[in-house]
Structures are given as structure tokens and as C-alpha cells.
Amino acid sequence: MIILGLAASSSAFGQAKNSPVAFANQEAITSSLVDAPVAVRSDSSVSSTGDNPQWLKVEIHFGTTAALVTPFLDAVEIKVWIEGRDPSVMNSQGTKGIAIVLTGSVTYVNIAANKDVYGVFYVHPSTLARYSGEGGVEDFERKFDIHAQLSVGGAVMDAINKNKEPDAVALTWFTSVKAIPDLVYRQDQSPFILSDIGRYPAIKLMPAAQ
Numbered sequence: 001m002i003i004l005g006l007a008a009s010s011s012a013f014g015q016a017k018n019s020p021v022a023f024a025n026q027e028a029i030t031s032s033l034v035d036a037p038v039a040v041r042s043d044s045s046v047s048s049t050g051d052n053p054q055w056l057k058v059e060i061h062f063g064t065t066a067a068l069v070t071p072f073l074d075a076v077e078i079k080v081w082i083e084g085r086d087p088s089v090m091n092s093q094g095t096k097g098i099a100i101v102l103t104g105s106v107t108y109v110n111i112a113a114n115k116d117v118y119g120v121f122y123v124h125p126s127t128l129a130r131y132s133g134e135g136g137v138e139d140f141e142r143k144f145d146i147h148a149q150l151s152v153g154g155a156v157m158d159a160i161n162k163n164k165e166p167d168a169v170a171l172t173w174f175t176s177v178k179a180i181p182d183l184v185y186r187q188d189q190s191p192f193i194l195s196d197i198g199r200y201p202a203i204k205l206m207p208a209a210q
Helices: 125-130 170-176
Strands: 021-023 029-034 055-064 072-090 096-112 117-123 146-152 155-161 178-180
Touching: 021 146, 021 155, 029 146, 055 072, 055 125, 055 146, 072 117, 072 178, 096 117, 146 170, 155 170
Parallel strands: 096 178
Antiparallel strands: 021 055, 029 055, 055 117, 072 096, 072 146, 146 155
């Protein structure tokens, strides 16, 4: 049986030795502003999203490596830190605006050995409007950085940044700013739940409420 995968070796992006997964390349994180599916758009004249109705879409390109010796990987968790700015908070210089990161995670299961696997996250338009910089919501696509990690069994297997240089210092930039959780959505938490069916692996279900 031929197992498809990326090379498993130590890299500047933070890849662990003998990792069963790795980011595809230096451009493994892509972001774009997208419209909600037509079926769920509102024609209401009252909007809570500000002037921009678009969502931020963050796609992660990764794959299994030659270190995976089985046809399927049980599970991989992807965590993301999306840079933003909170203009309502005073900074140390006495002016308004501090750096923040929006955080989120998704666990995919039963991933077939493949060098081209994708994950996806979404951020609501109102969140983009609140935490955008001077360039507006487009800063999330063009200016703000994104950090992503792949984990298997609770251990980080690979790490990468969208914009910053791939060195050890750059890989920790997100740890020194205020984190705001629960504002980055998995696909099944968004209006895009039925979009691109088949492009992404199955998402691990949350435990049922007792």
C-alpha cells in the first residue's frame, strides 16, 4: 500500500521530529473575505455587522507525512490565533488601541493519508468590525498575522505564521497579546456548514450534554 504524505523532518516552521502531519508549505494559511451563502442572507435594512457584511475565511493547508504508517490518522486538532486590534482599550502610551488575538480550534477525525488536506475557520462580520485596525476589516486579510498549530494526541506537531518570518521568536508573537476566545467559528458553527462538502475532513462532535 502506498501512503501519501509530506516529508517528516524538522523545519523552520516548528515541525516536530517524526510528526505524522505537517503544514503543506510556507503559504499554508490563506485568508479571504467572503459573503454568506445566499440562502442565509438577510434583506433586513437593520444590520448588526456594520458597513461590511462579509465573513473572514481562514483556510489551513496541511497533509499527512511519511511518518504515518496507517491509511488513516485518527484525529488532528488545529488551533488558530488571528491578530486584531481593540480600539476601545487604552494602551501603555495613553492612546486607544491594543493588539489582541481571536482564538479558535477544530478537531478533524478519520483523516485519510494525503498530502493535501484542508481545514477552515470563519469569523463573523460584527467581530471583524469591532476588532479591525485603521485599514478596516480588510486588515484581517492583508495586514494582520495568523498563527496556526497542528496537534496530535495533545502534542504540537507543527506550527506556522501567515505573515511573520519563520523563526523561533516569530512563532511566539501571539503569546504576548490579549487573547479573546470563542469568536472564531468551526464550519459547523457557521452559515457555511454546507459549503464545500467533501473538501474538509469530518469534525469531531462535542460530548452530548448530560
